[in-house]
Amino acid sequence: MSNKKDKISEWYxxxxxxxxxxxFLMTKNYEQAEDLTHETFLKAYMKYDxxxxxxxxxxxLFSIAHxxxxxxxxxxxxxxLLKGMFVKKDNEKQPVDIIQIKEESNExxxxxxxxxxxxxxxxxxRKIKGFSIEETAIILGWSESKVKSTQLRAIxxxxxxxxxxxxFDEKAN
Numbered sequence: 001m002s003n004k005k006d007k008i009s010e011w012y013x014x015x016x017x018x019x020x021x022x023x024f025l026m027t028k029n030y031e032q033a034e035d036l037t038h039e040t041f042l043k044a045y046m047k048y049d050x051x052x053x054x055x056x057x058x059x060x061l062f063s064i065a066h067x068x069x070x071x072x073x074x075x076x077x078x079x080x081l082l083k084g085m086f087v088k089k090d091n092e093k094q095p096v097d098i099i100q101i102k103e104e105s106n107e108x109x110x111x112x113x114x115x116x117x118x119x120x121x122x123x124x125x126r127k128i129k130g131f132s133i134e135e136t137a138i139i140l141g142w143s144e145s146k147v148k149s150t151q152l153r154a155i156x157x158x159x160x161x162x163x164x165x166x167x168f169d170e171k172a173n
Contacts, residue, residue, distance in 0.1 A: 008045045011057050016041070018058070018129065019065050025124050026069050028113065036072060040065040055138050059131070063139045066121070073117075111161040119154030126151055 019040055024033035043064050044051075051060055112120050125136045126147075133151075137144045 004045065004048045008041060008048065011044065011061060012041050015058050015061055019061055022062060022124060022129055023065055023069050025112070025128070026117075026121065027072070032072070036065065036068050039068050043068065055135065059135045059138050062125070062129070062131070062135075063141075066139050107162065107165070111158055111165060114161050115154065115157045118150055119157050122147060122150045123154045123158065 016037060020033050020037040023036045023040075024030055027033055027036070040061060044061055047064075051057070055063075112123065115123075121140065122136065125131045125139060126133070131139065133144050133147050136142075136147045140147065142150075
């Protein structure tokens with residue numbers, strides 16, 4: 001029993017910052033991201049015996065985090081959609097020391113908010129969190145080909161959003 005507790009504690013030390021930043025990028029609410037992160041590790045503890053090590057513990061934890069976050073959205077979808085659409089980033093406190101995005105670009109963050117949830121999820125997992133296509137497929141419960149095609153569409157949607165918002169010149173590409 002203590003071995004399970006020790007493993008989850010070790011995983012928490014290794015992966016909690018990454019999990020919370022992933023959830024934060026999806027929810028845009030740091031307190032909610034903290035709550036869902038704690039739920040993620042609690043669920044991992046409770047379901048520890050079902051972890052078959054067919055993927056890495058990080059992939060398994062992100063899969064749990066993704067599912068819990070999607071459940072959260074399903075329950076609160078109308079409220080979250082309204083809040084997410086109209087909240088100005090400047091009014092939100094962001095813990096810069098915890099949330100470290102590879103591209104620390106305000107424009108990119110704002111453009112990510114404006115694209116479809118499925119596109120945003122794939123881009124966050126693949127390009128920001130650095131998961132492989134196979135790991136992303138496991139986390140999202142998709143086929144690898146769906147991850148690849150969605151990623152291509154997501155990149156195009158993000159590029160169009162950035163161009164529309166005049167964040168970069170079309171001629172640069």
